[in-house]
Every structure is written in C-alpha cells, then in structure tokens.
Amino acid sequence: MIENETQTIRISLALVQVDGPPLDSGSWRLSDPFRIGRAASNELELPDPGVSRRHASVERANDGWIVRDCGSRQGIELNGLALAESATARLRAGDILRVGPWQFRIDALADEHGGPGSANAPTRISVVRAVGNLAEQRLELLLQYAGDIAAARDEAALAEILAEHALLGSGYARATVLWRREGDIIVCCQRPALSPRSQWQFNAALVASAGNGDLARLESDTPPSGGQASLQRKPRRAMCVPIMLDGRAEAFLYLDSERTSARRHADAPTFCHALARLAALALSNLHRLEREREHAAFTADLERARDVQKRLLPAAADVLGAVRYALHLHPGRVVGGDVVDVFEIDGGRVVAALGDVSGAGLGAGLVMASVQSFLRAGFAHDGDPVRVVSQLNAHLCAQTGDGRFVTLWLGVFEPSGAGCHFVDAGHGHALRIAAGSVQPLSPRGCIPLGIDAQAQFVAEPLLLGRGEMVLLYSDGVVEQRGADGAPWGTEGLSHSLASAAAPADAVALAWKALGEHAGVAPEDDATMLALAVC
Incomplete structure (x- = not known):
C-alpha cells in the first residue's frame, strides 16, 4: 500500500503586461514588497507623468497577496474597479491590474523549493481563482x-x-x-x-x-x-x-x-x-422581467384611462329636468368604447345619448371620449339634434380615417315631459317598455357616423306616457353568449324587463338576467340606459 504525501505549495505571483506602452520586460516575478511607480527605485518603473513616484505596492498578507494604493494621484483599478486612496485589495491569479496606461494580468508561479516534486526553475501554473486541480x-x-x-x-x-x-x-x-x-x-x-x-x-x-x-x-x-x-x-x-x-x-x-x-x-x-x-x-x-414591467406599466395606463373615462360618465341614476334615468356600463377591456351620457341644456331640455364605437380597447375609448366631449360642446351652442349629429359626423370623418365608425342614438327630451325627438345613426338598439309590454322601437334610422361626411340625418318623434320607459343598450348586451354558446338576444333582454317599474328596476333586472345567462362578466363592452319622463 502506497501512502500519498501531501505537500502545501506556496504560490508566488507574476505580473504580465497585457496592454500599454512597451516596457523593458513583459513579465515580473513579484517580490515582497513589489513597488510600482515612476521613480527608478521601484521594482517596476512606469515612466508616465500620470503615474506617481510611489504609485502602488504588492505585498504578501497571511497566505495570499494584496495590492495597496500608495496615495497615488490617479489611483489604480483592479478588474475594472477603482481602489480608494491608500486602500488595499486581495490579489488572485487571473486578476487584471491597471496602473496609468498599462494593464497587467496576475499569473501564479510555484515557489522555488528543492523538495520532492519541485522543479529547479519556476513552473507556471494556470490558476483561476483557487489553487487546486x-x-x-x-x-x-x-x-x-x-x-x-x-x-x-x-x-x-x-x-x-x-x-x-x-x-x-x-x-x-x-x-x-x-x-x-x-x-x-x-x-x-x-x-x-x-x-x-x-x-x-x-x-x-x-x-x-x-x-x-x-x-x-x-x-x-x-x-x-x-x-x-x-x-x-x-x-x-x-x-x-x-x-x-x-x-x-x-x-x-x-x-x-x-x-x-x-x-x-x-x-x-x-x-x-x-x-x-x-x-x-x-x-x-x-x-x-422587462415584459412584466412593460405589462405592469401598460396596465397602470389603462387603469388611469378607465378612471378618466369614469369621470366623464354621468351619475349612475338621477333626475334631470323632466327625465328620470339609470345606467350601467361594463367595459369589456378595461377601457370601454361605448358612449353614454345624460345632461341638461338650455330651456330645461335633457339630452340622452348611447352609442357604440367600432373596435375595442384604448383606441375605441379615445373615440368615445371625443364623441362625448363633442356632443356636450355642440349642444352648448346649438339645440338642434340633427345639426349637432351632422357636425359630429363630419368631425369623425375628418379625424378617424382608419375605418372606425360610431353608431349613436341621441334624443332631446322636452321640459314638459311629453316626449322627445331623436336621431338614430345606425344604432337600432332601443326598447319601449309600457304596462309590462316590451317592444323594439322601429325608427327610420340613418347610417353610422364617420362613414360619409355628406350623410343626411333626420329627427324622429318619441312620445312617452306616464309609467312608460325607453331602454337603450349596446350590442355587447344582446350578443353575450351563455354556457351553451347561444347569444342572449333581444328576446332574453325583453323578457327580463317585463316587470320593470322604473329606470333603476329595468337596469338592475336586465343586468342580473344577463349575468345568469352568461355566468361570467361580459367579454365585450355592455351598456344600458333606461329613461322615463317624470
């Protein structure tokens, strides 16, 4: 049986030039200490004005080596990191030391000892960070x-x-x-x-x-x-x-x-x-991680856009002039593309509008905000629904230009409560509720907005008696599919409204029935607006 003899080899270091102006030698075995600087008394003389006379020193410390900054003016770098003035750092084989315009690599050498297994001349050892195989x-x-x-x-x-x-x-x-x-x-x-x-x-x-x-x-x-x-x-x-x-x-x-x-x-x-x-x-x-940060930022932007959109909406239920109303809006993609608004204008009249912007997401939401703002600004100067809708149509034709269009039901209710005149621009989603009977309105209708700048629009009369209501809704309500894949449809909506006695009842009953049919929240924008005269 042969017993292995373990011998500890002390490692010396050598400095090997890898970059910088040429020097007399390309490699220097480190002594203890090994001084570096501009003065001729140093073990390594570096003739450069940016190098201090005594710039740095390499010394043994315990079982290893350290490099010390000797208060140099421009400092030294070890592996790309600058040492603080008069600071020290551990040196290992493979490190890169920069002094002025020179760069040196630290190599390891076995000390010269005449014991078993040693060589008479220094042997170069390829060491990375540790001594071992x-x-x-x-x-x-x-x-x-x-x-x-x-x-x-x-x-x-x-x-x-x-x-x-x-x-x-x-x-x-x-x-x-x-x-x-x-x-x-x-x-x-x-x-x-x-x-x-x-x-x-x-x-x-x-x-x-x-x-x-x-x-x-x-x-x-x-x-x-x-x-x-x-x-x-x-x-x-x-x-x-x-x-x-x-x-x-x-x-x-x-x-x-x-x-x-x-x-x-x-x-x-x-x-x-x-x-x-x-x-x-x-x-x-x-x-x-970058995609997650981008998604989080995009989601935050959408949430802020949704908050802004909510501020543009009227109250969920209120009485304005001779009109009592209730509404519910569910945005399918955080930011909705459905237009809904109720507001008073001069003479005690009340404007009610519900529409649907083609497409979905943020683009549709921006158009929705534009339509709502335009309507309020238009009625501030002109109380004629036909002229306001015509101006809005011309505006959308000039501004959108990407095939996007808007369907819109717009009514102006008189202060006497006798009824209203409305324009239906390609919307067609309106139900009349009277004494338990629910019937669709059958307007003449016009084409949607944003398609033809020369399109003609007409106002049609709507008379509502006491206890009668009109429910306006977007296509996302009736197109919502159930577990069997069948859409809810106008029939399902009409059936849910039969017992409604007031606008708030109509919206609540319809929304509850829609949820029971779908089992989940609507995928598309879904909006309802119920109106009655006081």
Whole structure:
C-alpha cells in the first residue's frame, strides 16, 4: 500500500503586461514588497507623468497577496474597479491590474523549493481563482458566476459578469461580449478594457460561423477579416460562443489571444459553453422581467384611462329636468368604447345619448371620449339634434380615417315631459317598455357616423306616457353568449324587463338576467340606459 504525501505549495505571483506602452520586460516575478511607480527605485518603473513616484505596492498578507494604493494621484483599478486612496485589495491569479496606461494580468508561479516534486526553475501554473486541480477551479468559478449573473439587473451588467469570468477561466488574454443590435454586431463589454489609443476588431467570419448556434474556434496567423484596423500583434487564437435565445444567437462571447504563449486550457470550450448557456438563461429572465414591467406599466395606463373615462360618465341614476334615468356600463377591456351620457341644456331640455364605437380597447375609448366631449360642446351652442349629429359626423370623418365608425342614438327630451325627438345613426338598439309590454322601437334610422361626411340625418318623434320607459343598450348586451354558446338576444333582454317599474328596476333586472345567462362578466363592452319622463 502506497501512502500519498501531501505537500502545501506556496504560490508566488507574476505580473504580465497585457496592454500599454512597451516596457523593458513583459513579465515580473513579484517580490515582497513589489513597488510600482515612476521613480527608478521601484521594482517596476512606469515612466508616465500620470503615474506617481510611489504609485502602488504588492505585498504578501497571511497566505495570499494584496495590492495597496500608495496615495497615488490617479489611483489604480483592479478588474475594472477603482481602489480608494491608500486602500488595499486581495490579489488572485487571473486578476487584471491597471496602473496609468498599462494593464497587467496576475499569473501564479510555484515557489522555488528543492523538495520532492519541485522543479529547479519556476513552473507556471494556470490558476483561476483557487489553487487546486482545474476541475475544482472550474466548479468554484461556475458557482460564483451563476450567482453573480442571476443577480444581474440589466444586459450591461450581465455582459460585464460574463466577460470577467470568461477571462478568469478560459486561458485567453481577452474576453469580449458582442451584442446583436438590429442586424449589426456591436461591442458591449471587453475585459481587459482597451486603452483609448488601442484598436481592436473581431473576426467577422468566426462570429458568422458561431451565429449558426455552434461554438467556433480559430487558430491563425492572419489578421481578422473586415473592420477598420487591427492591433500590432496579429491574433493567434480566437473562440466565439453564441448565446442562444429562442433558437437565435442574441449575443456572443468572443475570446482571443495575440500571443501563442498565452495560457491554454483544454476544457476552455466546454467551460465557455457553460458560461454562455447560463448567460442565455439569465438573459431570458431579464427579458421576462422587462415584459412584466412593460405589462405592469401598460396596465397602470389603462387603469388611469378607465378612471378618466369614469369621470366623464354621468351619475349612475338621477333626475334631470323632466327625465328620470339609470345606467350601467361594463367595459369589456378595461377601457370601454361605448358612449353614454345624460345632461341638461338650455330651456330645461335633457339630452340622452348611447352609442357604440367600432373596435375595442384604448383606441375605441379615445373615440368615445371625443364623441362625448363633442356632443356636450355642440349642444352648448346649438339645440338642434340633427345639426349637432351632422357636425359630429363630419368631425369623425375628418379625424378617424382608419375605418372606425360610431353608431349613436341621441334624443332631446322636452321640459314638459311629453316626449322627445331623436336621431338614430345606425344604432337600432332601443326598447319601449309600457304596462309590462316590451317592444323594439322601429325608427327610420340613418347610417353610422364617420362613414360619409355628406350623410343626411333626420329627427324622429318619441312620445312617452306616464309609467312608460325607453331602454337603450349596446350590442355587447344582446350578443353575450351563455354556457351553451347561444347569444342572449333581444328576446332574453325583453323578457327580463317585463316587470320593470322604473329606470333603476329595468337596469338592475336586465343586468342580473344577463349575468345568469352568461355566468361570467361580459367579454365585450355592455351598456344600458333606461329613461322615463317624470
């Protein structure tokens, strides 16, 4: 039996330049401390006016390493995040450190020890966030990534999280998230971020290949195809992973390295594919949340529109002049398209109107409000129902223009209570209730409003005796279907009104009977207006 000997390997770090003006060396093994600044006495001299003489310092702390800001004027960034003045932060392999115009990647090295299993020369170790075998590193990184990306609030944050974790675990020198926007491919996020003086472009053919839904890789000495300019170092390796949503590549994770000596992880494709799949799930969730927010905002707008519409309605029951009335309006889609109004005009006369706007929803509701406002404004200047209806018709013909029309029953009741004159513009839904008998009115009628600007309208007389009523209703009342699929119809409505003795009774009885027939609330706008002379 062979017993395994466990040995703890102390990890040293190396600083590898990945961007910025050229320096004497491209890699520096970190000492304790490792000072960075403009002064020649530093372990790493950075000759730039924006770098302080003693800018930063890397030091050992317990079992790891830290980077310390030494009160620099312009500060330092670690993984894209600025450190506060004189602050410290933990350093790990794979981190990206920015000082002035330079960017450095943190690599791990095994310390030089002559014990069993050690090498005489420093050995470069591909470590992501943890020290251990690659599978353990992948698991730790994926778990951290899954938690971070699930908490992403928007697409920009999602892209940053994806790029940072891909850079840490893929072995590539640069990670870029590309987004598809209206047929174009744009850069959403890149880690490490390029300096303003640098130029970069992706390989269009590689992205197009990944656009089919498969991971695509490229190893070539040729520069990327298309674009404006390229980096001085030609890309040697690149990989593109699609982020699929509903069978379409919505975005891409694009990884590339300019140097053949860049870190290589054999399972990088599998790892990056897992990152992309988790990103797709998070992106789908973001889209779902956005749809929910839009739906909630739309619902709130509809509720506000419904409140405004309610304010335009007259009281549910009242006595105006010589007219007693009661009404009930049920909007089928939150905002109704039925027109109903009762109001007094000069001379003690009372105007009663009920109509139906073609279509449904918010558009019909807006036309309804327009019709109601026009009628009130028209009767404020002219008491002739024919002239007011003709003017309204011309207005609708000029304004709607989308095939929308309005049916309307409009009556003007005299102050004596003897009766009224009414115009029926294609509505036709009116019943006369007298001594238990319910009969439909049979007007001459005219065409609906909003169809022909030259249409002619006529006023017809209606005489109501004591105890008699007229019930106006919209087509949503009689077209409501029951459990057997049959519409309620005029017969069902007439039967429910036989015992009605007053406008409020008529509306209550009819609405109750309609509910019993349908079993549910009406799907369409359903409106009733009962009128009687006092």
